Amino acid sequence: MGSGITITGGSTRVSSEALRAARATLAAIGNELDDVDHALRPALALATGAGASTLTSVGMASSGMGSSVTASAGMAATGMPAGSASETVGSTGPAAARLANAAAHGIRTAAADSHRLADELGTAADLYDDADRRAGAGIADLSTISGWALGTLAPLMAAIGIASLPSLLLALTTLFAAGRQAPQAARVVLSGLGELAESRAFLLRDPRVVSLIRFAVSAADDAMLGALGLPLNLVASVDDRGDGAFGLHGAATLVVGAGAALGLLKDTPVHVRRASSAAVAPPTGFADLAARVPPTRADAPQVRVERYSDAAGESTYIVYVGGTVDTSPVATGEPFDITSDLIGVAQGDPASLRTTEEAMAQAGVKPGDTVIPVGYSQGGIVATSIATSGDYDIPALVTFGSPTAGIDVADGTVDVAVEHTDDLVPALGGEPRADDAHGGDRIVVTRQTFTGEIPAGSSPIDAHLMKEYALTAQKMDASSDARLSAALATLPHGGAGDAGLYQGTRVHLAGPNVPHASGGGGAW
Numbered sequence: 001m002g003s004g005i006t007i008t009g010g011s012t013r014v015s016s017e018a019l020r021a022a023r024a025t026l027a028a029i030g031n032e033l034d035d036v037d038h039a040l041r042p043a044l045a046l047a048t049g050a051g052a053s054t055l056t057s058v059g060m061a062s063s064g065m066g067s068s069v070t071a072s073a074g075m076a077a078t079g080m081p082a083g084s085a086s087e088t089v090g091s092t093g094p095a096a097a098r099l100a101n102a103a104a105h106g107i108r109t110a111a112a113d114s115h116r117l118a119d120e121l122g123t124a125a126d127l128y129d130d131a132d133r134r135a136g137a138g139i140a141d142l143s144t145i146s147g148w149a150l151g152t153l154a155p156l157m158a159a160i161g162i163a164s165l166p167s168l169l170l171a172l173t174t175l176f177a178a179g180r181q182a183p184q185a186a187r188v189v190l191s192g193l194g195e196l197a198e199s200r201a202f203l204l205r206d207p208r209v210v211s212l213i214r215f216a217v218s219a220a221d222d223a224m225l226g227a228l229g230l231p232l233n234l235v236a237s238v239d240d241r242g243d244g245a246f247g248l249h250g251a252a253t254l255v256v257g258a259g260a261a262l263g264l265l266k267d268t269p270v271h272v273r274r275a276s277s278a279a280v281a282p283p284t285g286f287a288d289l290a291a292r293v294p295p296t297r298a299d300a301p302q303v304r305v306e307r308y309s310d311a312a313g314e315s316t317y318i319v320y321v322g323g324t325v326d327t328s329p330v331a332t333g334e335p336f337d338i339t340s341d342l343i344g345v346a347q348g349d350p351a352s353l354r355t356t357e358e359a360m361a362q363a364g365v366k367p368g369d370t371v372i373p374v375g376y377s378q379g380g381i382v383a384t385s386i387a388t389s390g391d392y393d394i395p396a397l398v399t400f401g402s403p404t405a406g407i408d409v410a411d412g413t414v415d416v417a418v419e420h421t422d423d424l425v426p427a428l429g430g431e432p433r434a435d436d437a438h439g440g441d442r443i444v445v446t447r448q449t450f451t452g453e454i455p456a457g458s459s460p461i462d463a464h465l466m467k468e469y470a471l472t473a474q475k476m477d478a479s480s481d482a483r484l485s486a487a488l489a490t491l492p493h494g495g496a497g498d499a500g501l502y503q504g505t506r507v508h509l510a511g512p513n514v515p516h517a518s519g520g521g522g523a524w
Contacts, residue, residue, distance in 0.1 A: 004475055006445070007444070007481050008443075009442050009443050010441055010442065010444075036107055203454065206454060210427045214430060217427065255342055255346075265329055265342060268331055268508055269506070270504045270506055271504065272359055272503070273503055274500050276500070279496045279499075280497055281496050281497075282308055282491060282492045285477035286416075286418075286473035286474075286476040286484070289473065293321070293375070293376045294322035295322065296323040296325055296377070296466065302504060303319065303501070303504070305500050307363060307499075308497035317360070319360060319386065321356050321375040321382045321383050322375075322376060322379045323401075324338065324341055331351075334505075335505065336504075337351075340352035340353070341381070345381065347385075350382075351504070352378060353385050359500075363500055363502075370395065371392040374398045376400045377425055379402070380400065380401065381402055383397060384402070387410075388410070394412075396413060401464050401469055403427070404429050405426070406430050406431070409442065416483075416487045418444075418445045419445070420463045420472070421447070422463040423464045424461075443483050447472045
């Protein structure tokens with residue numbers, strides 16, 4: 001916790017690895033101390049078993065010299081009478097033996113303590129990893145089971161609905177008759193329901209409701225498969241908890257397919273142009289990264305690419321991707337729309353991703369180059385797709401308010417996800433993948449954007465606004481958390497670079513009833 005933000009994840013695997021590294025170090029120290037102990041045992045036996053005079057005699061014999069000659073020479077060297085040699089050795093022998101025993105005991109104790117601590121650290125690392133896996137697995141298992149159960153019960157609920165159809169028709173007929181008598185009655189009822197829904201919309205900012213929605217989204221794929229009559233063990237093996245063969249992206253694929261059959265959610269080619277360019281200093285913190293994401297507005301650039309070169313001429317690119325502009329399910333001129341949103345969640349190749357890739361190519365980015373993707377909302381989906389493409393060297397990935405919890409990122413990438421607990425949009429990515437499904441390295445920074453009671457009359461989208469995430473980014477910069485520092489350490493340093501803004505536009509193929517106008521603005 002720091003300055004109103006909470007930081008979780010990321011450190012779990014790093015901490016256990018650090019514990020195991022410390023264990024190895026202590027074990028090595030213990031082995032060294034064992035070696036010292038064994039090397040000292042012969043000398044210790046001489047000091048404690050033979051007595052001072054025997055020790056002196058043995059020492060003289062081993063050197064081939066007479067004891068009297070050595071003693072006399074030693075006393076002469078120190079200015080002591082030769083006759084006092086045996087008295088001096090005899091008086092110091094017991095003290096030396098006691099010191100040798102104490103030293104040997106200390107070495108053996110230190111060796112034993114090192115081995116014990118090494119074993120305890122290894123056990124702690126294993127328990128830490130296991131507890132973290134169990135915590136994530138418990139939520140994932142519950143999501144799988146509840147979703148499958150709901151889907152399995154779908155045919156029964158449909159049958160109940162069909163059986164209730166006569167009663168529903170009777171109720172509608174009665175309402176229609178009442179409307180004939182009082183023409184304003186139905187309008188008043190519907191208006192009242194609308195006003196009630198609008199007045200209670202702020203409840204969607206309740207973090208508990210947001211968590212419930214996240215849970216429900218995670219269960220959606222299991223519900224679909226359960227409705228098809230598939231057994232639970234098969235469902236669990238192909239959802240995000242298993243091998244991910246279906247999962248949330250599979251559910252989104254079905255939605256996109258169904259929409260396309262109805263003439264909605266149809267993707268198109270894109271055209272990308274460079275709108276402007278300028279010199280720019282490297283970003284120094286998360287607030288800079290958030291501020292440089294292109295604003296979400298119609299008929300404006302959606303992608304920003306910055307290039308910085310080091311003394312060796314190697315380039316680092318930072319790619320900033322904005323959020324959803326058009327909320328219409330019919331693709332118009334804007335590539336950052338709901339169609340791209342759903343195709344992106346389905347892990348397809350949406351127009352927003354192709355716009356960003358073309359902008360990168362125009363900026364000079366080549367496969368293998370170092371790229372740091374930064375995205376807001378839908379832009380976070382695009383940024384994560386770039387990070388997981390395998391085409392670039394990705395030292396870090398930063399997303400703000402993006403539904404990307406279920407997407408794996410390579411271990412070599414510092415993955416920082418910024419999410420508000422009262423923001424619905426990140427919840428649409430479902431629950432994070434469990435650590436044993438390669439989802440444990442994601443660093444999640446959370447903040448609740450209000451204090452006390454939920455502001456009455458506020459919009460559910462308020463917590464998703466970029467200005468709120470910019471405030472969270474400022475709090476992140478004020479934090480001393482090592483995980484955030486590690487992410488910022490990947491940013492380029494030194495002289496100025498160049499920045500370009502790029503705008504993509506959908507290119508509609510010739511055909512009847514194809515709209516060409518840009519759609520309305522949105523806040524995603």
